Amino acid sequence: MQLSIHAHLEYAFADPTDLLLQLEAAPLPEQSVENATLELTPCEHTARVPAHDGIGERLWLRAHGRLQVDYRATVVIHRILADCSTLARIEPHRLPGETVQYLFASRYCPSDQFESFVHATFGELSGGAQVIAMRDWIHDHLSYVPGSSNAATTAADTFIARHGICRDYAHLLITFARAAGVPARFASVYADGVEPPDFHAVAEVFLGGEWHLLDATGMAREGAMAKIGVGRDAADVAFLTAFGEATMITQAVQVVSVE
Incomplete structure (x- = not known):
């Protein structure tokens, strides 16, 4: 590609x-x-x-x-692509040091506030299957509405409002994944098919010992994204x-x- x-x-x-x-x-x-x-x-x-x-x-x-x-x-x-739904969650004590920061809550991703919800909603699944279910839940429950959020909007705000733009979808998926003990970070990318055309934001999760890009908006494919940078959330990658x-x-x- x-x-x-x-x-x-x-x-x-x-x-x-x-x-x-x-x-x-x-x-x-x-x-x-x-x-x-x-x-x-x-x-x-x-x-x-x-x-x-x-x-x-x-x-x-x-x-x-x-x-x-x-x-x-x-x-x-x-990029070598994998079926994320088949990948295992790495137990925290076995995680590489550079991934540890992506287990914790950050400015736009208050994952510590979502542990009960994530356990109740996705607790019967684990690893990649659980993360894919989170991605699909966000896709099905949120509406993509340009201009509906601003620089102060957190994943908690998006969860309540049930609408947002790409960065809001990414923040919510990152928040859910971290609440389940899966390292997740924010990735700024270029991708074809984004409407309206713009800089795009997706989540990147650490599964099976590697990082994998996931787009809860459904607009971008992992094999067709060019990565610009990564960070804890949008504040690190503007x-x-x-x-x-x-x-x-x-x-x-x-x-x-x-x-």
Whole structure:
């Protein structure tokens, strides 16, 4: 699978503002990045730093006035796919150290508040079969409504409202999985078939000794996602974080897949 990616952003900053940008597909064993270009309006400061878990990079910028960002790349997906429903849950005492942080509640994923619900609803299942049942429950019980949530919306808010956007679906699946003792993290991806076209968010769960991408919205397939970065929740993987006032002028994402 090959993905052709084009992302274009234009923002305005009334004052000199520090920005953290993360929108480039990450070079990984599971995906190779080819013909990548990143064009930026000249900034006062530009520096690359490693992103969360060393997956991808973040770009520090100091911008003033109008900023244009244009990113293009071709990503070839080499990901080995598995039937998650057949995979086992790794007992906590056997988990690799780097996965442990993804067992705990985080800003948008209050998993400690969902342990009783998860046990009552999914307790008869285990491992991958349990996580797939969680994904399907979210898909069946939530409505995808663009603009229905904001930067303060948590998985608990989404659970009550029963609607949201991709990040809300991902946060709720992560919350359920962690409540069942399965490490789960937030993944920012490019994916074909996302409506409306935009940066996409999915969950990534640790089953059978490996990480696996799951999209509760049903819009993206694991074998057709290009990973940008990962984190505990959306706060760790925002495509643009402004440490000051920012005005969006335009934003467009286009992803085309070639089998």
